[in-house]
Every structure is written in C-alpha cells, then in structure tokens.
Amino acid sequence: MNRREALKTTALFLGYAVSATALSELFISCSAGKHLHWKPEFLTPEQARTIAAIAESILPRTKTPGAKDLHIDKFIDKMLKDLLAPDEQKDFLAGLAAFEQVCIREYNLKFADCPAERQHALLLQMDKEAAKQPPSLWGIRLSADAPTHFFRRIKELTLLGYYTSQKIGTEVLGYDPMPGVYVGCMPLAAVGGKTWNE
Numbered sequence: 088m089n090r091r092e093a094l095k096t097t098a099l100f101l102g103y104a105v106s107a108t109a110l111s112e113l114f115i116s117c118s119a120g121k122h123l124h125w126k127p128e129f130l131t132p133e134q135a136r137t138i139a140a141i142a143e144s145i146l147p148r149t150k151t152p153g154a155k156d157l158h159i160d161k162f163i164d165k166m167l168k169d170l171l172a173p174d175e176q177k178d179f180l181a182g183l184a185a186f187e188q189v190c191i192r193e194y195n196l197k198f199a200d201c202p203a204e205r206q207h208a209l210l211l212q213m214d215k216e217a218a219k220q221p222p223s224l225w226g227i228r229l230s231a232d233a234p235t236h237f238f239r240r241i242k243e244l245t246l247l248g249y250y251t252s253q254k255i256g257t258e259v260l261g262y263d264p265m266p267g268v269y270v271g272c273m274p275l276a277a278v279g280g281k282t283w284n285e
Contacts, residue, residue: 125161129168129176133197134183135160140199142245144206151259154245162248163241175235182237186213213238 127135142154142163154160167176190198194205201209217236235243249255256262 159248
C-alpha cells in the first residue's frame, strides 16, 4: 500500500473527519521531522548543537527566518566535511573546543545552554578579538598567511549558508532570473525595499 492509499484509508476510517488543512500539516510535519533525525557527518551531535546556537545568535529570527529555521547547522557541517582541508578542519575543531572552554570559564555553562544575552555578549567579545580578514575577491582570500580565526570561519559559513539558501534568495532578497537593463542608481523603494540577490 502506498502513502496515498494509506492516507485515503485513514481518512475513511476517521469518518472523513480529516480535512485538507490537517493533511497538509501532516505533510509539513513529515518533512520537518527529517531534521529531527539528522546526524552530523563531520561534527559530533554536541558540537552541532553549539554550531546551531552560534548561527542562531548571529542570525536570529526576526521578520525573516533565523539560522535555525533554515537548518544552517546542517549546511555548516557539510561544508566543514567536504570543503575544508584536513589542517583547516583540525584548526576549526580546536577553535570550537577553545570557544566552549571560554564559555564554561565565563558562565559555567556550555554555549547552547546560556541565555541569549550571554551568548550575544560572548560573540561580541569573540568578534572584537578575531583578527581582521585578509583582503578577498568574491570570497576567495588573496592572502592565506594565517589560519582563519574560529569566529570568522563560523560567521562566514553562517552568512554563506543563509544568503545562498533558496528561501532567502527567493523570498527575502530581490531576485530576477532574467535581468533587463542595468540601472546604476535605483532607489530601494523601486524594488519593494529589498536588496538584490545575484
């Protein structure tokens, strides 16, 4: 019996009490449940929990979705596994462990367990301590003399995952798959107040 037949049978069994809205919520909950059973490929579950909390603190939910809404932790885990060189992976994990130690020393709690205001304060402190990024062109560093500071790496991965996601690219940023003429100085009000996605 396939899913469609099972839903029909269930609806009949309940005396046609299952509405279309209830069924759509069922489908949504099934797809949302996939993230509940997600297992990180590179990070440990505890490390992934910390990464999710950091990403959400960097980009919290406002009128637009937050980092957790878009599962940026899954994106970061995949990027760390597939794109970083082994020495960069090692540096990242060492930075993450050091970050957690700072949080435990300061607040006697792991980062994910801290209240939002303490998380925010710690990330601001980390942002001040992190060295400035070397010059880059289209995200590619022109100088690779020193390893990237942990906070800089997590921040750039969070922003990359967020702004390249389909939801943000199509619903928050302006998107024109077939651009017309170039307008050099267009007021934001002309495009509904949205910045443009390329």
